[in-house]
Amino acid sequence: MPRKTFNLQHHMALFVTSLNSGSNGNCYYVGNSREAILVDAGISCRETEKRMTRLGLQMSKVKALFISHEHSDHIRGVAVLARKFRLPVYITPETLRHGQLDISPSQVHTFTAGIPIQVGDLRVHAFPKLHDAIDPYSFMVTFKDVRVGVFTDLGAPCEHLVHHFKQCHAAFLEANYDEEMLDKGRYPYFLKNRIRGGKGHLSNRQALDLFLTHRPEYMSHLFLSHLSKDNNNPELVQALFNEHAGTTRIVVASRYEETAVYHIQLPSAAPLARPGVTVLELFS
Numbered sequence: 596m597p598r599k600t601f602n603l604q605h606h607m608a609l610f611v612t613s614l615n616s617g618s619n620g621n622c623y624y625v626g627n628s629r630e631a632i633l634v635d636a637g638i639s640c641r642e643t644e645k646r647m648t649r650l651g652l653q654m655s656k657v658k659a660l661f662i663s664h665e666h667s668d669h670i671r672g673v674a675v676l677a678r679k680f681r682l683p684v685y686i687t688p689e690t691l692r693h694g695q696l697d698i699s700p701s702q703v704h705t706f707t708a709g710i711p712i713q714v715g716d717l718r719v720h721a722f723p724k725l726h727d728a729i730d731p732y733s734f735m736v737t738f739k740d741v742r743v744g745v746f747t748d749l750g751a752p753c754e755h756l757v758h759h760f761k762q763c764h765a766a767f768l769e770a771n772y773d774e775e776m777l778d779k780g781r782y783p784y785f786l787k788n789r790i791r792g793g794k795g796h797l798s799n800r801q802a803l804d805l806f807l808t809h810r811p812e813y814m815s816h817l818f819l820s821h822l823s824k825d826n827n828n829p830e831l832v833q834a835l836f837n838e839h840a841g842t843t844r845i846v847v848a849s850r851y852e853e854t855a856v857y858h859i860q861l862p863s864a865a866p867l868a869r870p871g872v873t874v875l876e877l878f879s
């Protein structure tokens with residue numbers, strides 16, 4: 596059997612995938628070669644395991660769950676995942692109370708904006724966001740100066756979001772709805788106003804404006820996330836962003852299946868891994 600060569604670049608990278616993204620469930624994997632976290636767990640434990648297995652990802656590397664807010668599409672799988680794999684759950688007290696999650700008190704950990712949490716060699720920064728939940732947060736994960744943001748369920752791009760987005764090598768960014776599709780769609784007036792009212796969701800145009808205005812030149816990947824089933828179209832938003840993407844690869848995260856695992860590293864390192872190359876292949 597040939598000897599495996601040590602690849603330093605792989606050990607300086609973050610590996611990311613969206614296991615699901617949308618109002619039917621949200622779950623995002625961010626990790627290095629040794630440990631990982633899940634941001635939100637809005638699909639079942641069984642489906643989370645199934646999708647990770649297909650990607651060659653191991654649940655044994657997941658060391659913690661981070662919960663953004665209490666809406667069911669972000670917490671549906673939390674209790675079973677935490678119990679089965681004995682995972683710490685980082686969640687604010689208000690989100691835990693309103694989510695009515697059945698988690699052992701010994702597994703519950705809180706977090707505070709501005710105070711990073713260390714999970715192995717991963718550092719997680721939480722910051723508040725504008726959304727119609729009781730105590731909602733976004734997250735940025737850092738490893739060896741590589742930074743990946745998870746920014747969804749955003750009513751508007753606040754100063755906290757802008758500050759963190761400007762630092763990201765890759766980001767999951769909400770592009771929930773096309774304004775014309777929402778306006779002409781079947782949703783009742785009160786729901787349309789909730790979605791576009793400043794504490795609901797980010798439109799394609801708002802997401803694009805944020806990207807064009809504040810994208811760092813080294814951003815290699817942008818994952819467009821939490822698309823509405825009724826008020827958006829994956830091909831439409833892909834084309835909209837591709838037109839302005841430059842050197843940033845645009846990936847639309849699906850509400851039906853996992854994305855490939857993407858290899859995020861510092862710009863001075865070797866070329867990025869091809870889509871579809873999983874962590875298992877990179878480290879086997």
